[in-house]
Amino acid sequence: MSFAFRVTHTEGAARRGVMSTAHGDVETPAFMPVGTQGAVKAVTHRDLEAMGAEILLCNTYHLYLRPGDELIARRGGLHRFIGWSKPILTDSGGYQVFSLAARRTIDEEGARFQSHLDGSPHLLTPEKAADIQANLGSDVAMVLDECLAHPSEHAAARASMGRTLRWAKRARDRFLEIRDATNPGQAQFGIVQGSVFPDLREESAQRTVEIGFEAYAIGGLSVGEPVDTMYEMVERTTPCLPADRPRYLMGTGTPEDLVESVARGIDLFDCVLPTRNARNGQLFTSEGRINIKNARYAEDDRPPDPACDCYTCRTCSRAYLRHLFASGEINAATLNTLHNLHFYLDTLRRIRESLTFGRFEKFRLSFHRSLSRQLHDP
């Protein structure tokens, strides 16, 4: 099956739809749990399926370095290697090269870096990123983009945008050259950059669309800019992207960010926040964020979120979860992650449902009213 997208409901800029991929459909707006190394940390695939995850994000940088994309190709591709039969999106590896790798240097050809694992030297080019993702056999591949530090001057952001556009063209050419022979069903998404400058965002979007991809992502946000700036950039960018293609806001964000970005026309999200915070003891709940480490929960017999029906909330008290966390038990990470991912996926489910009935604005207002009443643990 080849890639397709169909919008089924709209309300303002928000939309509900179905993204079809070689490994099945994804109802949008959708949240993609992050399975960096081919596994979402602390939970198993069956947990993800049970809580309604329809698509995973896996990291090209990590899988390229270990166990290696060629080993994965010999195993029949990433789906078979990790035992996940639903859709997978892979990033390009660029973000991790910029954030994790040692001694990196960027030039027009690509990014030279040393592995954070063993110091070995590597060169990641737009073509190489496409080749690796072809070996992984993901349903959606991302182009290699340059990840600019925040804050940046307009001139630097413009220069970086130019390079990202030239890389995007090279990535697209390689993708089209190899796709039919490797993964006829694979889609490739372009990435809009432009830092916090509306004119650059608009130009980047228009010129990325001119190259032509199955769909488009917005990158370079959630990198430290004020949240209102992020919302403004999203709001300025989405009208420049084709309405009949999914729009993916990369690396975002809090539950509030998801609601506000859907309101501005976003269809896909990924973020490590629910999983990483879970491992640190922070739980997202309908009553606010709670930090299960706090002494106040030592004798609290309530579930983490009384409004939640996840396994953790059905079977564990805050007192027990605090004890497990304080005791360093491995399944503290598991139980917290089960809850946080369920909370995220359930928020998206409620967004989709509200869109079906033309009640998204109502949902959005009540979501924020509820948030404003909440107390957040330090």
Add this chain to the structure above:
Amino acid sequence: MSFAFRVTHTEGAARRGVMSTAHGDVETPAFMPVGTQGAVKAVTHRDLEAMGAEILLCNTYHLYLRPGDELIARRGGLHRFIGWSKPILTDSGGYQVFSLAARRTIDEEGARFQSHLDGSPHLLTPEKAADIQANLGSDVAMVLDECLAHPSEHAAARASMGRTLRWAKRARDRFLEIRDATNPGQAQFGIVQGSVFPDLREESAQRTVEIGFEAYAIGGLSVGEPVDTMYEMVERTTPCLPADRPRYLMGTGTPEDLVESVARGIDLFDCVLPTRNARNGQLFTSEGRINIKNARYAEDDRPPDPACDCYTCRTCSRAYLRHLFASGEINAATLNTLHNLHFYLDTLRRIRESLTFGRFEKFRLSFHRSLSRQLHDP
């Protein structure tokens, strides 16, 4: 419901039966996964139930120190606190005082020690161990016994056995004094000691039975003595214990040890081997033990155990498990533990089934023939 035991099938010294407790029945011979701090490491309760675990062992020493038995009592007892509705056996805390605590001194009154967590001073007496387990509300409580170092001289072993017997009487007196007011359904097991000396084992068994408990355990084995010595001690002890009460071999052992101990009349086991080894990458399989870290599994697409139908074996290749372990993924521990515990519980299930049909000796022989053909990873 009060404690009861019924033998339903016998073959030689081996028997199949049902142990009834305040929280339900346990089919014996049974293996008890170890949930030290109120959780079996790396797996959730639903996983344990799904793989057929009918009873957990929890550690009094750990729960007494953190979160505290009185806090647990205020939460309604250990079952409610941890959300496990089936039977729970608690040890006395003695073994951990001897193996974990700092600056311990033993005298006739009990064991003085400092917490391994914060150095706080504590005194564990036979009465105190009974009181703590009353607060925990376990279905089976164990008496405090003295854990002797191995090897020990006969005279030292005799002296220690004498102290364990005096402590057993004090523990029984306290248990009977408080049981009706705290946990009318709780049972208390006595513990046979005597090191590797058959005469002491027999004397310890007879005098422990004279005190009178709901059932009896064999302690002080699997502490470094040769395996044949352990089997001999079990074989000498079980005939001295009442046939109508369950017999519990504490802290044992390998799958082979379980089969051989059932053949000598044992009904209950606990051991950290399947869970601890799982976290270190060692998997018990029908083809021998494999160490998933080994490079030879990097491109091995077979499941860990082709004969196993656990979740891990149904969905993961050795190559994927090796990748997860090498990458430090949390769910490497989860997936390995799911398999190892399934292997242990399934071995007991096959033992029980063989006893039903008078085929235990056949099972035992084929089990050992299979083992003798196996290659074990270093």
